[in-house]
Amino acid sequence: MSGIKVRLVGSYLIVILLTVLFLEIALIFSIRYYYEQNIKMILASHAEMSAHLFERYLADEHWEERSAELLDNFSLHTSAQVQILNASGRLLQDTNGLPSNLSFNRDPDVQQALAGEPGSWKGTMPVTREPVLAVSYPLIHHGQTVGVVRFVTSLTGVEDAIQTLAIVLVLIGLMVVALVAAISWFLAKTIVGPVIDLTKAAEKMAEGDFSVRAKKRYNDEMGKLADTLNLMVSQISRSEQLKNEFISSISHELRTPLTNIKGWAITLRTGKHDQRMKLEDGLEVIEQESDRLSRLVEELLDFSKFEAGRIVLRKEPLHIPELLMWLEKQLKPRALRQSLIFQVKADDQLPVISADEYRLKQVLINLVDNAFKFTEPHGHVYVHASKTEEHVIITVEDTGIGIPEDELPHVFQKFYKGTSNVAGSGLGLAIAKEMIKLHGGQIVIDSKEGTGTKVQVFLPY
Ligand SMILES: Nc1ncnc2c1ncn2[C@@H]1O[C@H](COP(=O)(O)OP(=O)(O)OP(=O)(O)O)[C@@H](O)[C@H]1O
Ligand SMILES: [Mg+2]
Incomplete structure (x- = not known):
């Protein structure tokens, strides 16, 4: 016992x-x-x-x-x-x-x-x-x-007579005691049984077997505990899975640009340097791929800072139209390359907000990068800044492939990449959401498969 x-x-x-x-x-x-x-x-x-x-x-x-x-x-x-x-x-x-x-x-x-x-x-x-x-x-x-x-x-x-009565009473008393003992034994069993089950399940989980589930016998506190344990283990196994996916995708992400860079480096070293055009092309690829690599490393660093809660905003007065102009200048060349129609517009008389410029740029680059990645050539990508009573809204809208309804709730999860095979770590939106939250704002995504996606960033002023 x-x-x-x-x-x-x-x-x-x-x-x-x-x-x-x-x-x-x-x-x-x-x-x-x-x-x-x-x-x-x-x-x-x-x-x-x-x-x-x-x-x-x-x-x-x-x-x-x-x-x-x-x-x-x-x-x-x-x-x-x-x-x-x-x-x-x-x-x-x-x-x-x-x-x-x-x-x-x-x-x-x-x-x-x-x-x-x-x-x-x-x-x-x-x-x-x-x-x-x-x-x-x-x-x-x-x-x-x-x-x-x-x-x-x-x-x-x-x-x-009293002696006889006493004997009868003692017998009845013994019967009552025996009955209570039996009942309490059964009662104890209903309490202890689930505890033993839960302990066994938890032990297996602790050993790393995430396929076990705690048995729920009754709909009581113990049952609740079993549910919680099961929920916990499914969360753990999910993040385990995400971690593995992340490692494989990140290795892939790192290998592709490195292969490109190395390939071009070899070509340029062994080739004859009279081909001026080829040299230019090669250097451009090397530059782009290095950018991609540093962006990836940047994201990973940000992400680990987030996890450790070490991100501090450096807020300064920020003019939204200037920010959008910078964005347009940065990304126009890529839009041209991808034959996308890229438009940026800021409404008149937008208030100056207090924000961390570097972080906000990072968020917008992420959003527009997504729009570019998931929009076919000749599609539209439209960035627009407007205001309401309390917020400045920056909208990034595209006419791309959109996001399936069942994937939409997950896109803000770290490492989530949906079914797309396009390059990326799946961290962009997760980081964007945290950044906007740190600014006291909100980010909302709206999408229809085959039609396009609209992401709105609400920033308080
Ligand atoms: N504009 C969009 N159109 C279609 N799908 C999108 C769009 N934006 C995001 N998604 C979906 O959401 C997923 C998560 O996006 P997120 O920006 O977090 O990661 P990523 O772009 O894959 O990687 P990273 O931003 O780190 O390079 C994308 O992989 C894609 O499936
Ligand atoms: Mg992204």
Whole structure:
């Protein structure tokens, strides 16, 4: 049995054992008390009646000589032992035939009756050691106590009955205890079982087996824990998968430009340098590919900074139209190369915002880079800045291939690249989202497969 089970069953048992014990003791004592009081009352009423009868009708100077007759009278309606004692406590008559001359003046009930008051006593008989209850009343003649009438009954029957009752009660108590033990054992099992299951599952997960799932037995706290554990492991395995995909895609991303650069370097070294055009072409490719590599490294660095929470914005007053003009100048050549129609427009009277220029440029380059990457030649890419009451909105819109509906919710996830085979680490939008969030703004993407994509950046002013 496990620790929790022992504790649960043990504590239940202790509580129920104590309860049963106290109840039974209280019950036995009160039943005994009730029985004895009852017997005492009956004896007292007989004794009282007898004493009364004596005082009214039977008392005279010579009553002691008629004591046998009196005894018959007094013992008429009772099965108890009846005794008549004289004024000094000596036995005159006894229904059990005890020899006269025995003295009872030591018994407390007799002493009390001799003093003129009714008395009772519970004790054991001197010879038989039998438990008895005795009630004595004074016999009065002319206001004088002349003798005592005593009713004595054995308590053996009562003791026996109470003993039987006690045995029955103890048996019932044991049954209750056994029942509670069984119930609490089952109860403990329903608690401990899921814990053991969860522990086993968690152990497997800790060993790196992400295919296991914790079993959910009940819809309670334990069930919730199982759900949480399962959710956790699926998140872990998902990020594990993303990590692996990332490593393979990043290796690919690094290899392609490196191969190009190396290829051209070899060509240029071994080739004859008179071909001026070829030299130009080669150098251009090398330059572009180096740019691509540094951008990739830049993104990776940013990303790890994000993960460590070490990005700090350097905010300065920023003129949106100037920013857009810079963007146009940067990207126009590429648009021309890709035969894309690239338009940039800023509304009049845009407010100056406070932002980190370098970071914002990075975001916009990312967005336009996406638009260029996913738009066929002769498509449109349109960048537009406008304002609302509280925000400046920079919109990057394209007429490209769009994003399938089921991919749309994931595009902001790090390393997510959808089904596209186009070059990229899948970090661009994730970084953009973090940057805009740091600026207190918001980035919203809207897309329709086959029609185009619209990304809006909201920046507060
Ligand atoms: N304008 C767009 N048109 C179509 N699909 C897009 C567009 N922008 C983003 N996506 C989809 O969202 C994915 C994630 O974009 P994100 O910019 O985060 O990564 P990436 O462009 O693949 O890589 P990186 O930006 O790091 O070079 C893209 O791979 C693409 O599937
Ligand atoms: Mg991108």
